[in-house]
Amino acid sequence: MPDCQTCGACCATYRVSFYWAEADDAPGGQVPAALTQALRPLERCMQGTASLPPRCVALQGEVGRSVACGIYAQRPSPCRTVQPGDAQCRKARAHWGLEPAAA
């Protein structure tokens, strides 16, 4: 099973978007709004993840070596959904050359 703390590929591959009210300028929201950007009327994404190449502004360290999420306890739902070893994970890791691309 891949180790997230020596990876970070998914945080620097995908656009990380979510319902706007997950951000902390909405009641009950938790994601720091200052680290998000508007995407569509009801949708935001983590800053940096809509850029090319994508890299979340909250990602600390070097992909494939040593990384940490600066807002781990407050990260949005898509970051909680991806699991080490699942299809999204493997695609991101393959993109970064951290494992062979799927056949």
Ligand code: SF4
């Ligand atoms: S879920 Fe997968 S791609 Fe994302 S940091 Fe963990 S090991 Fe890397």
Ligand code: SF4
């Ligand atoms: S919020 Fe954290 S877990 Fe989510 S993409 Fe950014 S660095 Fe990765």
